Amino acid sequence: MVLCDAHNHLHDAVLAPHRAGIFADLAAAGVQAAVVNGSSEADWPEVAALAAAQPLVRPSYGLHPWDVGNRTADWQARLTACLDADPRAAVGEIGLDRWMLDRAAPDDPRLAGLRRAPLAEQAEALRWQLALAADRQRPASLHCLGAQGALFDLLRTARRPERGWLLHAYSGSAEGVAGFATLGAYFSFNGAFLDPRQARLRAVYAAVPADRLLVETDAPAMRLPAPREEFAAFPVADGAPANHPANLRAAYAGLAEWRGVTPAALAAQVQENFARLFG
Ligand SMILES: [Zn+2]
Numbered sequence: 001m002v003l004c005d006a007h008n009h010l011h012d013a014v015l016a017p018h019r020a021g022i023f024a025d026l027a028a029a030g031v032q033a034a035v036v037n038g039s040s041e042a043d044w045p046e047v048a049a050l051a052a053a054q055p056l057v058r059p060s061y062g063l064h065p066w067d068v069g070n071r072t073a074d075w076q077a078r079l080t081a082c083l084d085a086d087p088r089a090a091v092g093e094i095g096l097d098r099w100m101l102d103r104a105a106p107d108d109p110r111l112a113g114l115r116r117a118p119l120a121e122q123a124e125a126l127r128w129q130l131a132l133a134a135d136r137q138r139p140a141s142l143h144c145l146g147a148q149g150a151l152f153d154l155l156r157t158a159r160r161p162e163r164g165w166l167l168h169a170y171s172g173s174a175e176g177v178a179g180f181a182t183l184g185a186y187f188s189f190n191g192a193f194l195d196p197r198q199a200r201l202r203a204v205y206a207a208v209p210a211d212r213l214l215v216e217t218d219a220p221a222m223r224l225p226a227p228r229e230e231f232a233a234f235p236v237a238d239g240a241p242a243n244h245p246a247n248l249r250a251a252y253a254g255l256a257e258w259r260g261v262t263p264a265a266l267a268a269q270v271q272e273n274f275a276r277l278f279g
Pocket residue numbers: 007008009037093218
């Protein structure tokens with residue numbers, strides 16, 4: 001089976017010491033492509049370097065809503081240059097995040113040092129990046145946390161990439177799927193959703209049309225529940241253990257169970273969807 005990771009952060013520094021082993025494990029697990037998302041300006045050169053070294057990496061460059069507040073004056077020129085340097089490059093990770101504003105603790109270590117941009121400022125950056133993707137005919141990968149209604153309203157009036165865009169780790173409502181799909185969305189299932197506490201998502205992923213379905217790890221984030229974790233997480237000195245990206249195979253297995261299809265049939269469908277969206 002050929003597996004494709006629709007969304008991860010393989011360039012992340014916490015994975016760097018383990019990189020050789022990770023790429024061997026990915027090859028053994030059948031992972032043949034992975035969209036690697038740089039989500040801040042500091043990430044972009046790291047993603048470019050990894051894409052140059054590893055053929056399975058599909059580079060993607062964007063400003064994540066967490067990083068919008070700390071953008072530099074020339075971020076748009078730098079992002080445009082990243083896309084123009086590589087015709088395979090996509091736009092992402094971009095999006096909207098209300099969790100950071102309303103629910104995140106003031107001292108959440110993941111947000112340390114970041115100015116938390118208000119939703120209107122996030123929306124302006126998102127709209128501009130979607131238009132860039134549309135202009136360059138590149139796919140885009142979107143993050144949405146606690147802002148499903150606002151995202152839907154924005155997308156209805158935004159310029160969007162004609163080939164489609166990904167709503168990564170979609171955890172919104174089942175009812176929302178059809179509306180987003182009409183606007184060009186693909187939906188990527190994350191292995192963390194196999195946690196029994198996320199059981200409501202089973203109905204959500206039953207509602208996703210087969211031709212809009214993708215699978216992702218978001219590694220080093222979003223670990224699978226322990227019984228599902230096939231590759232052990234890497235310890236991280238000052239943070240949560242890092243999800244091994246070869247756990248993609250376990251995510252496929254879980255989603256195949258949820259959808260009542262064989263892993264091979266799911267893999268064939270997802271490979272076709274991945275190629276249609278990401279090229
Ligand atoms: Zn991500």
